Amino acid sequence: MAVPVKHHILSVLVENKAGVLARVASLFARRGFNIFSLAVAPTDDERFSRLTIVVDVEATSIEQITRQLDKLINVLQISELDPADSVERELLLATVRAAPADRGQVIELVQIFEGRILAVGHDVLTVSLEGAPAKVDDFEELLRTYGIVELQRTGRVALPKLVRRPQPRAVRAS
Numbered sequence: 001m002a003v004p005v006k007h008h009i010l011s012v013l014v015e016n017k018a019g020v021l022a023r024v025a026s027l028f029a030r031r032g033f034n035i036f037s038l039a040v041a042p043t044d045d046e047r048f049s050r051l052t053i054v055v056d057v058e059a060t061s062i063e064q065i066t067r068q069l070d071k072l073i074n075v076l077q078i079s080e081l082d083p084a085d086s087v088e089r090e091l092l093l094a095t096v097r098a099a100p101a102d103r104g105q106v107i108e109l110v111q112i113f114e115g116r117i118l119a120v121g122h123d124v125l126t127v128s129l130e131g132a133p134a135k136v137d138d139f140e141e142l143l144r145t146y147g148i149v150e151l152q153r154t155g156r157v158a159l160p161k162l163v164r165r166p167q168p169r170a171v172r173a174s
Contacts, residue, residue: 006056006058007036007054007055007056007083008054008055008056008057008062008080009052009053009054009080009081009083009086009088009156009158010051010052010053010054010055010062010065010066010069010078010079010080010081011050011051011052011078011079011080011081011158011159011160012024012050012051012052012053012069012075012077012078012079013043013048013049013050013075013076013077013078014048014049014050014051014072014074014075014076015047015048015049015074015076016042016046016047016048016049017074020049020072020074021040021051023072023074024051024053024069024072024075025038027065027068027069027072028053028055028065031064031065031068033055033057033061033065034055034056035053035054035055036054036055036056037052037053037054037090037155037156038051038052038053038054038155039051039052039154039155039156039157040052041157048076052155052156052157052158054155054156062080066078066080079160081158081159081160085160085161086158086159086160086161087158087159087160087161088132088133088156088157088158089130089131089132089156089157089158090130090131090132090133090136090153090154090155090156090157091128091129091130091136091153091154092128092129092130092136092139092140092151092152092153092154093118093126093127093128093151093152093153094126094127094128094140094143094148094149094150094151094152095119095124095125095126095127095148095149095150095151096124096125096126096127096143096146096147096148096149097123097124097146097147097148097149098123098124098125098146099123100123102146103125105146106125106127106143106146107125109139109142109143110125110127110129113129113131113135113138113139114129114131115127115128115129115130115139116128116129124149127143133156136153140153
């Protein structure tokens, strides 16, 4: 039985400047680390972008890569996100074969997974699904039985779960 790969999720806040992504990616390449998934987008403040990097390395190596990332001038903050304490999402777009005889089954599958049908052709459907990576993996696997014509996944995005704070008790005035 194969040993499951341990993925580490890094959330990296960087300055939103040209060349920053290339410097981060080349750092991983120089160290021989494989990036499993990479998603980049500006934050609510257009001066900054957030990189969500999913990498499969050992724990000692993740410390090394974090130290190396921290040396890059445009990197402002690095957080390793524990999957148990994070919210992760991914988007899948797929064009799948859907002959008239199978179309109802494909539509039902999309509905069960709470996906969307984006386009309908004579014998194909384009569908989308957003969700936790495991849900997207399961959906993709089931779509394969019908025949995937094209597939694109965004890669993971993740943020720490919110910590619930106790609500203040109401105080009644006498």
